[in-house]
Amino acid sequence: MCAFLALLRTVKTHKYCLHMKLSQFKFNLPESLLASEPSEQRDESRLMVLHKDTGKIEHKIFKDVLDYFDDKDVMILNDTKVFPARMYGNKEKTGATIEVFLLRELNRELRLWDVLVDPARKIRVGNKLYFGDDDLLVAEVVDNTTSRGRTIRFLFEGTDEEFRRNIEILGETPLPKYIKRKATPEDKFRYQTIYAKNEGAVAAPTAGLHFSRELMKRLELKGVDFAEITLHIGLGTFRTVEVEDLTKHKMDSEQFIITDEAANRVNRAIDDKRRICAVGTTSMRAIESSVSADRHLKPGTDWTSKFIYPPYEFSIANSMITNFHTPESTLLVMIAAFGGYENVMNAYEVAVKEKYRFYSYGDAMLII
Known part of the structure; x- marks a missing residue:
């Protein structure tokens, strides 16, 4: 009976999610909003803050992210490094x-x-x-x-x-195909996070592109902890979904590495009930692919083909930073699972109206 009541609660919570179809993630995205150049300064791109419990939206600059985190909160960073593929x-x-x-x-x-x-x-x-x-x-x-x-x-x-x-x-910097220009020497620097270490990705973990050295230092001085994990991003993340039934979509496998040190930092924050922020969908996929029986983060090296879609109960992070994604993409589907379908689709409607910049070099969203 308890199990049935729990399922019923899930059904009510996700009344829009039980039969989610790909077409529910369509929206009109003008081509002019696809960012083909990075912002002038990493931490001065725009930031939309979405409060998932209320649906409230705030409009900020990325460096304002500092105001939402406190001492002993943890940010989980994907330290994969893009190579000239x-x-x-x-x-x-x-x-x-x-x-x-x-x-x-x-x-x-x-x-x-x-x-x-x-x-x-x-x-x-x-x-x-x-x-x-x-x-x-x-x-x-x-x-x-x-x-x-x-x-x-x-x-x-x-x-x-x-x-x-x-x-x-x-080799050239592997800019996404939607960017029609040739890669430049600046792209080699800007299409890479400042904390990139472990080479092996053919696409950047783009939520991390907004972090400057100055911002990271200020977060550090505030007491925010960083847990660095690795997920080597392949092109499968961006592959078009070709089935209406989301349960039928298959993701390509990507390798991830979670060290003991990173797991310990995250697990301390879980036990202390701190804010834990997955920086990017790739960080989120990695940590959700390595959850222990007691809902803590497990260290290890493995491959994941996990596709996260609504309804989904997240185990590790209670906030996330992400870019604005394209219609009907696996990334948008994951964001909707985390922030709530109605909240996220409404936020995207606002983002288009307010001319936020989308995709790899685009603006950012903080979901808390």
Whole structure:
């Protein structure tokens, strides 16, 4: 009977969520609101504060986030580092230019990589690709994985350090496709959080882009603690949802690492009933993929394909910082699960009306 009453309470709480469909996350987003450039200063982008219990909305500047956190509160940061994953090579014989997007390294010793190629129809097993002047790197296609996916092997005899230096020279900052311009040297700095450490992401944890060194120092002086975890972001996070029934959508796996130190910091805050803020959807996915039986954060290294959609009971964080996401995206769906469907969709309506900037270089939302 207790279990039935608990379920009934959940049903009432999530009356809009029990049969959530993808089409419920549609809204009109003018293309002019997609941010193709970062704000002039990291911490001076706009900040919408959404109070999830009341639906109240405040309009602030990002550095005002300082006012919402106190001594011994914890912010969970994803310290993954974006590497220059977009490369351009030439196909042997024809010389055709091929975009090669490095997704993940499959075998360091053999220099095997999982990649996407464009245009894919021209690239078959056995083809060789040449990168850079004087063919700084050469790769051979060894397998077809999907319509655009390939496995390639770099034919390089030097050290791993030399190989990675060449990737750094040849690769571009992997700006999202909606940004139509070429990546610049500034993007290399701005499409990276200031606390990025562990290389392995092909997209930035964009909620963290708003933190400046000055703001982090001020938070630290106020007594706010930082727990650094790692989730290496792949392109699956941004993949289009193609099913109306959200329960049928499958996420790509992404690797996460939660250290003992990070888990201890978060768990102390849970026990002390402090504010715990997941900075970004990737931090939230990682921590919700590693919850112990007593609803604490478990340390460990693993892979997650977790897709969070309403109704969902969050175990670790009680607040979150996130950017504004595009219609019908997995990221918007997660935000609605955390902030409440009606609250979030209303907030997005306000954001469009008030001309907040959306997506990777866009403005931020704090949900408390």
